Amino acid sequence: MLIFPFILEFVISLTEWQPIYGNFWDAFGSVFTHKINQGVGYNYLITDEPRYLQALGRTVIISVISLCLEFVIGLALATLFLKKFWGKRLWFTALLSPMMIMPVVVGYTWFMLFQYNGPVNQFIGWITFSETNLMWLNTGHLAFIAVITTEVWHWTPLFFLIMLSGLNSVPENPIRAATVLGASNFKIFWTIILPNMKAVIIIAFVIRGMEVIKLFDEIYILTRGGPGTATETISLYLYKLAFEDFRLAYAGSAAFIVLIITVVLINMMLKPIRYQLVEGR
Amino acid sequence: MPESKFTPFNLLGLVAGLLFAVFPIFWMVSTSFKVRSEWVTSPPTWISERPTVDNYLTILAPHILLARRGGTDQGDEDFGGSKDDGVGGANADFLNRSAWPGIKGTVIISVCATILSIVVGLMAAISISRYRFGGNFTPFFILAGRMFPPIAIAIPFVIMFGPKVFDMTDTYFGLIVAYAAVTVPFSTWMLKSFVDELPQEIEEASMMDGYSRWGAHLKVTVPLIKGGIIATALFILILNWSEFLFALVLTYTEVQTIPVQLSKYFSATEGTLYGVQAALAMVSIIPLVVIGFFIQRHLVRGLTLGAIKR
Numbered sequence: 064m065l066i067f068p069f070i071l072e073f074v075i076s077l078t079e080w081q082p083i084y085g086n087f088w089d090a091f092g093s094v095f096t097h098k099i100n101q102g103v104g105y106n107y108l109i110t111d112e113p114r115y116l117q118a119l120g121r122t123v124i125i126s127v128i129s130l131c132l133e134f135v136i137g138l139a140l141a142t143l144f145l146k147k148f149w150g151k152r153l154w155f156t157a158l159l160s161p162m163m164i165m166p167v168v169v170g171y172t173w174f175m176l177f178q179y180n181g182p183v184n185q186f187i188g189w190i191t192f193s194e195t196n197l198m199w200l201n202t203g204h205l206a207f208i209a210v211i212t213t214e215v216w217h218w219t220p221l222f223f224l225i226m227l228s229g230l231n232s233v234p235e236n237p238i239r240a241a242t243v244l245g246a247s248n249f250k251i252f253w254t255i256i257l258p259n260m261k262a263v264i265i266i267a268f269v270i271r272g273m274e275v276i277k278l279f280d281e282i283y284i285l286t287r288g289g290p291g292t293a294t295e296t297i298s299l300y301l302y303k304l305a306f307e308d309f310r311l312a313y314a315g316s317a318a319f320i321v322l323i324i325t326v327v328l329i330n331m332m333l334k335p336i337r338y339q340l341v342e343g344r
Numbered sequence: 345m346p347e348s349k350f351t352p353f354n355l356l357g358l359v360a361g362l363l364f365a366v367f368p369i370f371w372m373v374s375t376s377f378k379v380r381s382e383w384v385t386s387p388p389t390w391i392s393e394r395p396t397v398d399n400y401l402t403i404l405a406p407h408i409l410l411a412r413r414g415g416t417d418q419g420d421e422d423f424g425g426s427k428d429d430g431v432g433g434a435n436a437d438f439l440n441r442s443a444w445p446g447i448k449g450t451v452i453i454s455v456c457a458t459i460l461s462i463v464v465g466l467m468a469a470i471s472i473s474r475y476r477f478g479g480n481f482t483p484f485f486i487l488a489g490r491m492f493p494p495i496a497i498a499i500p501f502v503i504m505f506g507p508k509v510f511d512m513t514d515t516y517f518g519l520i521v522a523y524a525a526v527t528v529p530f531s532t533w534m535l536k537s538f539v540d541e542l543p544q545e546i547e548e549a550s551m552m553d554g555y556s557r558w559g560a561h562l563k564v565t566v567p568l569i570k571g572g573i574i575a576t577a578l579f580i581l582i583l584n585w586s587e588f589l590f591a592l593v594l595t596y597t598e599v600q601t602i603p604v605q606l607s608k609y610f611s612a613t614e615g616t617l618y619g620v621q622a623a624l625a626m627v628s629i630i631p632l633v634v635i636g637f638f639i640q641r642h643l644v645r646g647l648t649l650g651a652i653k654r
Contacts, residue, residue: 140361146350154358156637158365163636165586167603168625172368175375175618182371182388216368224644270648277493280588284607298493305499306593318496329491333484 114292115317118300119324125207125296126275129214130268136215137222137267141230144223162220170284173213174200177285203293206286210294213281218274222267229263230256269332276325297321376400376622383618399623403443443624446605450628452516453591453601454584457523461584462577464524465531470561472532473539474547483536487649490529494589497526502593514598522590527580533649534579534642538572539565575642578635585632602628 140158144151161169176183177199188195199205233256241251257264279298282288288295288303295303301321305314375383379396382389401408468486471477501522505512512518542565550564551557566573588603595604606624636643 136361139357143354143358143361146354148350148355148358154362156640157362159636159640159643160369160633161365162643163582163633164369164629165582165588165603165632167586167588167606168372168629169368171606171621171625172372175622176368176371178384180384180388182367182390185387216364220365221644221647225648228644266648273491279493279495280603283588298495301493301495301499302589302593305495305502311499311503314499318493318499321493322496325491325493 114295114300117292118295118297119321121294122276122278122296122298125211125214125278126272129211129218129275130271132211132215133219133222133271134226134264134267136219138226140219140223141226144227145230158223159220161217162224164217166217166280167284169213169217170281173209173216173281174285177209200286201290203290206290206294210278210282210285213285214275214278217281218271221271225263225267226260229260232263233259265332269329272332273329372622372625375618376626378619380619399619400627402620403624403627406442443602443605443627446600446602446624447627449516449595449599450585450601450603453519453523453599454581454587456516457520457527457584458577458581460520460524461527461531461580462535462573464528465535465576465580466566466573468528468532469535469539470565473536474544474561483533486529486532490649494526498589498593501590505594513594514596516599519591519594519599519601522594523584523587526587526590527583530583530646530649531576531580534576534646535569535572537645537649538569538576542568572642575639576646578639579642579646582632582635585628 144155148154164172175181178184179196179198183199184195184197187197197205199209237255238251241255246254277298278296279302282294282296282299283302286294288299292300301314301318304317305311374391376399377395377397378389378392379394379398382392382394472483502513504510505518505522510518512521546568547560547564550560555563586603587601588607591599591601591604592607595601602624606621606628639646
């Protein structure tokens with residue numbers, strides 16, 4: 064079910080076919096005659112279309128920033144949940160709730176919140192004691208922040224859960240020993256807890272990294288990649304290329320490049336946890 | 345870890361985190377009960393002063409609204425329509441806003457796709473876990489299907505399902521196949537982690553007692569990991585339920601799903617129908633939250649492809 068699309072995509076990516084050119088099978092046949100355009104799509108995308116490379120870069124920036132934020136917030140919350148306090152079970156469930164909501168709804172919720180007369184501006188107004196009317200979704204940099212906020216809100220709970228299970232598996236005795244010997248909390252955290260959680264942290268980053276580069280639904284709802292191309296990630300760019308401009312062949316080339324990049328990137332990332340995934344029992 | 349004391353500073357962090365997590369959900373719930381004039385106000389309305397269920401009626405029972413409007417013969421500005429729109433056009437609009445086609449489509453497609461995905465995934469999981477089918481390559485090749493942007497798969501799917509090739513655009517069957525193809529990596533990996541936990545000796549013993557290979561898997565392995573299969577199925581159901589991209593590019597008029605329908609509650613004359621959107625969003629996430637609550641324990645395992653078990 065997945066291999067055939069790949070082959071098809073590769074073949075399309077070598078042609079210049081567009082739906083208006085008529086039957087696809089004719090185009091398919093033309094591949095085997097003289098009409099094959101030796102990598103025209105690929106050349107075009109890399110040399111003449113800055114939007115493509117910009118979208119790639121933007122995807123990387125969004126991924127890195129939101130992953131780091133999710134990691135820090137998730138770890139902080141997980142540390143809190145090691146302590147005893149009232150109503151822990153309830154707080155826990157409430158904290159997890161964003162994760163269970165579907166991406167489209169998440170997009171809508173934040174779309175409502177980020178309206179220029181929405182509650183986000185009201186909050187900022189309360190803090191700064193002034194009227195705030197930021198056009199969140201219509202201003203380049205602010206839209207970028209909005210997208211990252213949405214992503215962080217949606218997936219911090221997953222980081223929190225993974226970090227919590229990691230923290231729970233850290234052995235107790237070294238920490239007791241360090242406490243007795245008078246190490247500071249920070250030192251304990253840096254030299255005992257973090258090294259012990261290394262594997263878990265890497266897993267969290269790889270898994271979330273795989274997901275975040277595919278980010279589409281939320282941005283599509285929030286800004287449709289706008290204003291202009293300010294929040295256009297690679298998925299959005301491919302979508303526009305294929306289903307708004309109907310340049311399916313170029314989109315095929317673009318998708319194929321993305322595919323190769325991701326496979327290489329993720330193979331690199333997976334290496335340290337390959338053992339855990341295959342043998343981890 | 346040794347326990348330390350819970351300080352007021354910690355409480356502050358906890359409350360901040362909780363507010364961040366819960367406020368957007370509260371806002372959606374609140375918006376779904378607001379009357380039309382409160383959807384967009386400045387400053388924003390936090391809790392409606394005239395709470396109404398009209399938003400829910402619009403999507404679930406439009407005929408009640410129609411009847412009400414027919415009775416009083418005036419536009420009700422508290423929901424969808426504005427006061428002076430012609431009754432005919434507005435009525436047609438109301439019927440278009442019913443969520444039932446979307447709900448029906450989502451239920452049919454996600455349930456069938458889940459079953460398909462579980463069947464394929466289970467066979468793949470057993471063959472990988474028990475027979476090391478394809479060595480280390482196969483599991484990672486399957487995982488590859490999960491790595492790149494789904495849009496990269498959607499493009500060939502659109503052509504493949506297009507006219508004169510398979511002609512499956514805008515059909516339930518086409519969407520079911522597409523959804524299943526996308527979720528098989530998840531179901532394979534999650535089921536594999538459950539099969540891995542079951543000692544192989546049990547199957548060997550049952551084969552000694554006279555079961556065939558298939559018999560041993562079907563009558564011993566499957567019942568023993570029943571809980572795992574159910575958890576996986578529910579998890580896959582969540583994924584299928586929320587799938588947006590494939591539904592967006594592979595449906596036009598015949599088949600509708602909730603996520604796509606949600607994105608269509610814009611109208612040229614009336615702007616965004618915030619309240620109606622929020623109501624549909626609430627209706628659509630209730631099953632997800634209930635399921636998510638039940639499989640909370642397995643959620644991490646599913647989302648990390650079985651790498652972390654708790």
